[in-house]
Amino acid sequence: MRGNRTHTKVALALFAVAVLALGACSSGGGGGAAPSPSPTVSRARITTTPKDGAGHVGITVKDVGASVAEGTFTSVTLTAQGGKAIPGTLAAARNSWRPSANLARGTAYTLTAEAKDPDGRTATTTTRFTTVSPAHSTIAFYTPEDGATVGVGMEVSFRFDKPVTDHRAAESAVKITSSGGQQAVGHWFGDRRIDFRPQEYWRPGSRVTVTFDFDGLELAKGIYGVQDRSYAFTVGREQISTVDAATQQMTVQQNGATLRTVPVSTGRPQYATYNGTMVITEQARQTKMNSTTVGLGDEYDIPDVPHAQRLTDSGTFIHGNYWASPTTFGADATSHGCIGLPDSQGGDPATPASWFYANSLPGDVVIVRNSTGGGTVAPDNGLGGWNMAWPAWTAGRAGG
Numbered sequence: 393m394r395g396n397r398t399h400t401k402v403a404l405a406l407f408a409v410a411v412l413a414l415g416a417c418s419s420g421g422g423g424g425a426a427p428s429p430s431p432t433v434s435r436a437r438i439t440t441t442p443k444d445g446a447g448h449v450g451i452t453v454k455d456v457g458a459s460v461a462e463g464t465f466t467s468v469t470l471t472a473q474g475g476k477a478i479p480g481t482l483a484a485a486r487n488s489w490r491p492s493a494n495l496a497r498g499t500a501y502t503l504t505a506e507a508k509d510p511d512g513r514t515a516t517t518t519t520r521f522t523t524v525s526p527a528h529s530t531i532a533f534y535t536p537e538d539g540a541t542v543g544v545g546m547e548v549s550f551r552f553d554k555p556v557t558d559h560r561a562a563e564s565a566v567k568i569t570s571s572g573g574q575q576a577v578g579h580w581f582g583d584r585r586i587d588f589r590p591q592e593y594w595r596p597g598s599r600v601t602v603t604f605d606f607d608g609l610e611l612a613k614g615i616y617g618v619q620d621r622s623y624a625f626t627v628g629r630e631q632i633s634t635v636d637a638a639t640q641q642m643t644v645q646q647n648g649a650t651l652r653t654v655p656v657s658t659g660r661p662q663y664a665t666y667n668g669t670m671v672i673t674e675q676a677r678q679t680k681m682n683s684t685t686v687g688l689g690d691e692y693d694i695p696d697v698p699h700a701q702r703l704t705d706s707g708t709f710i711h712g713n714y715w716a717s718p719t720t721f722g723a724d725a726t727s728h729g730c731i732g733l734p735d736s737q738g739g740d741p742a743t744p745a746s747w748f749y750a751n752s753l754p755g756d757v758v759i760v761r762n763s764t765g766g767g768t769v770a771p772d773n774g775l776g777g778w779n780m781a782w783p784a785w786t787a788g789r790a791g792g
Contacts, residue, residue: 434513436463438505446521448528450607451495452620456503456521459488463507463515473500497618498525529618530554530611532604535673536754538623544593544630545671546755547775548576548602555583557612560790562586565605565617572598572627579780579788581772591782593757594627596647631756633748635731637665637763640722642731644748651751654744655722657713659729663688664766666708666729671775672756674702675749681709683728691728698735699749703758704774710758711735712745731760 440458442449449455458468464486470478478501479492495501503519532550536542548568556562559580568576568588572595576588594600601624606617635642637658644651659665679700683691686707698712712735713727720726721734721744735745757778760766771780 434515435509436507436515437461438517440519444519448524449521451618457490458505460507463509465507468505470503536625540625541628543753543755545757548588552584563790567603570600596630598627633758635760657732658725659727663728665763666769667763667766668768669778670703670758672701676700699745
């Protein structure tokens with residue numbers, strides 16, 4: 393019995409030592425050496441944007457990319473469904489990558505990135521995602537264009553292809569600054585259009601920068617913006633042309649000085665030209681005009697209208713007219729609402745219409761007065777916002 397007790401004590405002692413040893417190895421308090429990394433596992437850690445399996449992903453270059461820590465990329469590929477390769481840009485340090493251009497909506501993509509750590513061990517990751525569909529996104533078409541030189545009446549206009557219900561989110565995503573110090577304020581025309589303008593015409597020579605970031609914003613329930621851009625335009629000289637329908641004359645002024653007075657022919661009484669302030673939005677050396685496109689039946693069909701410059705969305709132009717008698721201009725109102733200037737078929741550069749076209753810019757102001765029965769052009773018909781008083785304009789921004 394005594395021998396058994398001795399063996400029991402020895403066994404208990406050995407068990408206690410084992411328990412203590414086990415406690416020391418598993419203690420969270422530390423003291424033991426950290427396990428060394430596996431010699432076969434790369435230390436390069438790759439992160440991709442978006443995460444694998446993501447849906448409704450934005451399409452701008454900032455929405456997709458890859459980066460690596462403790463390593464450098466050896467290759468990054470992005471392919472669209474069907475196998476089309478999407479070009480991208482690798483940073484000089486080879487630690488980040490972005491696509492070179494925006495992606496397509498409603499498309500499945502695969503992003504594969506491979507990197508090596510300083511010891512040459514390779515890490516690879518593959519991410520699959522789908523961009524937001526056209527049905528769940530909206531595109532804004534905007535004017536003017538990047539780098540344009542425009543007249544003092546140009547408005548910055550955004551027109552969305554779907555209704556926007558969160559006006560505040562959309563409006564807040566637009567930032568406009570001018571070297572002339574003017575502040576542009578937005579005005580909503582319904583749920584698809586917002587225009588920005590300063591209280592007075594832009595100052596000549598100023599540079600205006602427009603930055604907007606609709607990307608990822610839920611602009612209506614289940615509808616997301618997908619654009620992110622910054623651009624600039626320059627305001628040229630001030631040109632304001634005033635048409636007096638009572639005398640059928642147009643006076644063209646630049647920077648307050650009269651350049652020329654041109655005879656015109658405005659709209660006949662049943663098709664009177666709008667009164668008010670209009671802005672040139674498009675220019676075409678020659679264009680086709682057909683009365684059916686503006687709801688006037690078979691009134692006219694002219695395939696080669698010269699020196700045409702659009703003033704309203706509803707179809708008002710100031711353009712050359714070669715088919716009317718020369719005695720018409722400065723005397724009779726004969727058009728269907730447009731403002732006609734003497735011209736020749738084929739565009740003689742010596743005609744008044746050719747001269748006016750050559751001296752005009754998108755954004756130049758054309759003011760019509762004394763057009764009997766014409767009414768005042770609506771503020772949303774073209775860039776007619778200058779016809780709205782400033783208090784009414786500012787009341788149309790998000791929140792009023």
